[in-house]
Amino acid sequence: MSSFDLTGKVAIITGGSRGIGFACAEALVGAGAKVVIAARKPEQLEQAAAALCSKGGEAIGVAAHTGEDAAVQHLVDTAIARFGGVDILVNNAATNPHFGPILTADESHWDKTWEVNVKGYFRMAKACVPSMRERGGGRIINIASVAARRAHPGMGVYCVSKAAVVMLTQVLAVELAEAKINVNALTPGFVKTKFSSAIWTNDSFNEAIVRVIPQHRMAEPPEIAALVQFLASDASSFVTGSILDIDGGQLAASGVTL
Numbered sequence: 001m002s003s004f005d006l007t008g009k010v011a012i013i014t015g016g017s018r019g020i021g022f023a024c025a026e027a028l029v030g031a032g033a034k035v036v037i038a039a040r041k042p043e044q045l046e047q048a049a050a051a052l053c054s055k056g057g058e059a060i061g062v063a064a065h066t067g068e069d070a071a072v073q074h075l076v077d078t079a080i081a082r083f084g085g086v087d088i089l090v091n092n093a094a095t096n097p098h099f100g101p102i103l104t105a106d107e108s109h110w111d112k113t114w115e116v117n118v119k120g121y122f123r124m125a126k127a128c129v130p131s132m133r134e135r136g137g138g139r140i141i142n143i144a145s146v147a148a149r150r151a152h153p154g155m156g157v158y159c160v161s162k163a164a165v166v167m168l169t170q171v172l173a174v175e176l177a178e179a180k181i182n183v184n185a186l187t188p189g190f191v192k193t194k195f196s197s198a199i200w201t202n203d204s205f206n207e208a209i210v211r212v213i214p215q216h217r218m219a220e221p222p223e224i225a226a227l228v229q230f231l232a233s234d235a236s237s238f239v240t241g242s243i244l245d246i247d248g249g250q251l252a253a254s255g256v257t258l
Contacts, residue, residue, distance in 0.1 A: 003235040007032030010083040011232065012075065014066050014124060015093035017044040019193035020143060023221035024090050027229040029057030033088065036079040038064040058083075066093050066120030067112075076127040086131040088232045091121040091165075092143045102156030109157055117161035118168065125172060129181065137180030141231045142169045143224075144185045146247050162187075166243055173241030182240040184231050189247030190218045214249030 011028045015021040016037025025035050029052050037052075037059060039045050045061030052059035060082060064075040079086050095116045098109035125140055132138030147155055148162035169185040176183055190209050210216050227246055230236055245251050 004229060004233045005032055006088070006229075006233060009033045009087040009232070010036070010079060010085055011088035011090065012036045012038065012079050012086055012124070012128065013090040013092060014038045014064075014120070016090075017041065017048040017061065020188070020191060020221045020224050021090070021092040022048055023225035024092065024228045025052055025059065026055075027222070027225040028088070028090075028232060029055065029059055031229055031233070033232070034058040034083045035060075036075070036083070037061050038066070038075050039093070040065050066124060067115035069123060072120075072123040072127050076124075076131070080131055085135050086128045086138065087135055088139045088141070089124055089128045090141045090143070090228060090232075091124050093120060094143070096155065096158040098157050099154045101154070102160075105157050113157050113161045114164075117158070118164045121165060121168060125183075129176065129179070132181050133179050138182075139232050139236075140169075140172060140176075140181060140183040141228055142183070142185040144169070144187045144243070146187050146189045146245065146251055148187055148243075149245075149251055169243065170241050177240060182231070182236065184236070184239060184242045184244065186224065186227060186231075187243055187245050187247065187251075188219060188224050189213060189245075189250040191224060192218045192220055212250060212253060213247070214253050217248065219246065219248060 011033045013021050013025050016025050017039040025037050029035050037048055042063045049059045049061040062075045062078050064071040097112050098105045121142055142165050144165040145162040147159040148166045152159055166185055169183055173183040
């Protein structure tokens, strides 16, 4: 198990106060990492950081909107000042303000989605890489989605943004390999979180979704976090530029039909 140990490592996790992000924080803290979780709402962050520390971990919360350059730089500067540097970045914060046919989306929907889901990931990587270089390498883990691989009804703008995350991941993996910075992406299927609650709290939607997943269920956040821990650890030393599906067989079964 030593290859999964993260003792001495420092991780930043965006969207870290709940759902997949918080589960990732729990997994990385449990493996010995010091963790900085970021989200927009300070109260939720404080509660999440306190919960992590109550289990014996070292964690702080920093309020930050990844759609803003100054907020991103403040987040990274705080991590460096508090813990000495950054080794692991988990880009998880995302938004989806539009649901419906893609041609009904407003410019504002595109702008908000792109700012957070794509440029936010880029901003975070750009701000963290200098510290990773100084520390001899690092890990960037981008949370994409099966929506990057298949068109999902009503989620067109989100699908396009997550497809961009996949290509951003591969470009960064190639460009940062010489610095020993591994860059990978996960494409989770449907995960039972507050973000997806509009689906799993609607009986007809939920039934349609689980029907096309061979395991006939949605994932739980810790199942995503376990793969994040692997990608953050030395166990994944030769894994970079990979897009890893974690979807209960959904893509293998040819995608979603609602």
